[in-house]
Amino acid sequence: MFRKVLIANRGEIARRILRTCRRLGIATVAVYSDADEKALHVREADEAVRIGEAPVAKSYLNIEAILRAAEETGAEAIHPGYGLLSENADFARAAMERGIRFIGPSPEAIAAMGSKVAARETVKRAGVPVVPGSEGAVASVDEAARIAAEIGYPVMLKASYGGGGIGMQVVHSEEELRKAFASNSARAKAYFGNGEMFLEKRVQRPRHVEIQVLCDGHGHGVYLWERECSIQRRHQKVVEEAPSPFVDEALRRDMGEAALAICRAIGYENAGTLEFLVDEEKHFYFLEMNTRLQVEHPVTEMITGLDLVEWQLRIAAGEPLGFEQGDIRRDGHAIECRVYAEDPERMLPSPGTIARMVLPEGEGIRNDVGVEAGSEITPFYDPMIGKLIAHGRDRAEAIARMKQALDAYVIEGIRSNLPLLRAIVASDRFAAGDTTTDFLESWGKR
Amino acid sequence: MATVQASMAGIVLRVLVQPGDRVEAGQDVVVLESMKMEVPIPAEGAGVVAEVLVNEGDFVNEGDDLVRLES
CATH class of the missing domain: 3.40.50.20 (Rossmann fold)
Incomplete structure (x- = not known):
């Protein structure tokens, strides 16, 4: 070590x-x-x-x-x-x-998944389904319009080298596509040094479900179940949970095996996450791979009892995993809320100094935070100030604990999304597990 | 005389107007970037741009003047 x-x-x-x-x-x-x-x-x-x-x-x-x-x-x-x-x-x-x-993984494995266009090809060769779209980057806005007409609107316009929702937009018509193409391409070029764009068909009422993997340097890999991350705003996750209330045992196994097949195809080593869209009929499509630790990794840790950072260190130091798929626990249910320094109504950034901060405590409650009272939230970095995680024996208990913890959470001096988080967790739709990726868009329209 | 002010601290990503431009109430004049997010700043009232007080790349604090308008 x-x-x-x-x-x-x-x-x-x-x-x-x-x-x-x-x-x-x-x-x-x-x-x-x-x-x-x-x-x-x-x-x-x-x-x-x-x-x-x-x-x-x-x-x-x-x-x-x-x-x-x-x-x-x-x-x-x-x-x-x-x-x-x-x-x-x-x-x-x-x-x-x-x-x-x-x-983390080798530079080659990072690069193989870093270009979304190249990743799509790799994943298809590994026998894992992808969302229909342009096969590779489009050369021009005219080519994009032609392909969009073929696969049918709405389509997702995405930057090949994008991330965090930057350079990505859903468009419903050719007019919208033409408008969005240049601005997203320019933005991707500014952020990622490459303005290459591609298209994907927009899957209707999709869920965002991802599989956590651990692969050691000795050819052995396991999947640590799934995380449901459909509640997003501007393509950034807000509430995540594990297991997904929508995923059954057969789908869980199929997605886990698909995730490992992709890892084998690129010789992947260390922790990684395969993101998929799952449609209403439980078909799943590869979206992208994050070749790193995820923000929402705590929900996986809470149900498996594994420390993912510990395993990242052990794998990087050359240790073998030393356990099999059948050894991995799935104990209860965990939910994570991301606390953002932002106006809950307009969802706009709210930089400033935290005057007072009280973190909730209790059975099954975990706080991962980087700030305290007196800390300044600057405009230079992302708006997340902490993650609140609640674990329970089942989903209902996890929700109940999360509700209590959110009520006890105090941040003063800046605006935060706590009111929004409380409303989401208390909603009937969340209780029913009816979480599709349009959850927050349709939220604003009620 | 009216000024358009920054509604939050951030970095000036784009200036959308030039002196002499006529702007309507609610029209975006500057785009700020804060916490990895683009935030357009609109003019509250209509007017003609007298002076642009910031450059792209500048850091501004909440309440700083961005653009001066003449009605």
Whole structure:
């Protein structure tokens, strides 16, 4: 096992990784921008290195500064967390070339899934269904319009190198398509350095269900069941749960086996997540693979009793999994709510200073947060201030505990989406498990 | 004389108007980026753009003046 690990991230996920490292007796190095000098993850780490100014391009995305910090502190490995550099093949390769272990898959596996167009081809060859669409990137808006007419509106317009919902839009007509094409392509180019676009048919009343996998470096992989993540706004998840109330044993097994088939096809190693759309008839279609730890990984940890960060570290250190599919527990039900610093009505960002913060406690309750009273929520980083997770013996108990915990949750000084989260969890539609990806869109229209 | 102000802290992603442009009430004049999200800032009332007070890439605080309008 490693003696010292650098965590190339910030906020709640940096603290989450720190916690496991400490439990395993691994020394930790935090990195920080000027905006995060006083942040909790910086104070809690054994060492901390400043890597630049507040904007991510000058700090948390600065590959050279991060690798230098690892070298100067003698860290043997880097955990990238999620977002930022976690799916950057160049970063993984640069670390490797300088003798630092990247805690994640190989640069080749990241690259194989990084281009959505290439990933689609790989997945089809592995025998896993994908949503009908343009076979590869479209050369022009005219080609996009021709293909959209063939597969039928509505269609999803997506950036090949996109993520986090950026460069992605559903369009209902050729007029809308023409408008959306240029703006999304330009945005993807600005964000990801490549404006390549492709099209997919819009699946009606879909659910977003994803499979968590762990694959060791000895050719052995398992799936840690599914997560239901359909409740999203602007293609970013808000409430997640495991297991999915919609998935039955047969579908769970089929999706799990499909996920492992994809991993085998690319020689995948470490933790990863295969995202699928599931339609009303329980057909599933591959969407994309996240070659990293997910934000919502705690719900899987709560039902399996496994520490996913621990397994990421063990796998990266060359250890075999040492357990089989049949050994994996599925105990009760877990729900996660993402607490965002945003206006609950308009869903717009609400930066500022947290004046007061009270986290709920109780049986089955877990808080993963990166801030405290006095912390400033800056406009430079994403608006998530914490994750609240509730576990129960069954879904009803998990919901009841989540309701209580949300009622006890206090954030003052900034606006948060707590009122929205309370309303979602208390709704009849959520209680019924009727969670399709349009949940929040139709919410606003009631 | 009216000014359009930033409704939140953020980075100026795009300036959508130039001096001399006529804008209507509710028309977006600047797009801010905050917390990885684009937020258009509209003019409250109609007018003619007298001066644009920010450049793309500038960091602004809540309440900062962005665009000065003459009615």
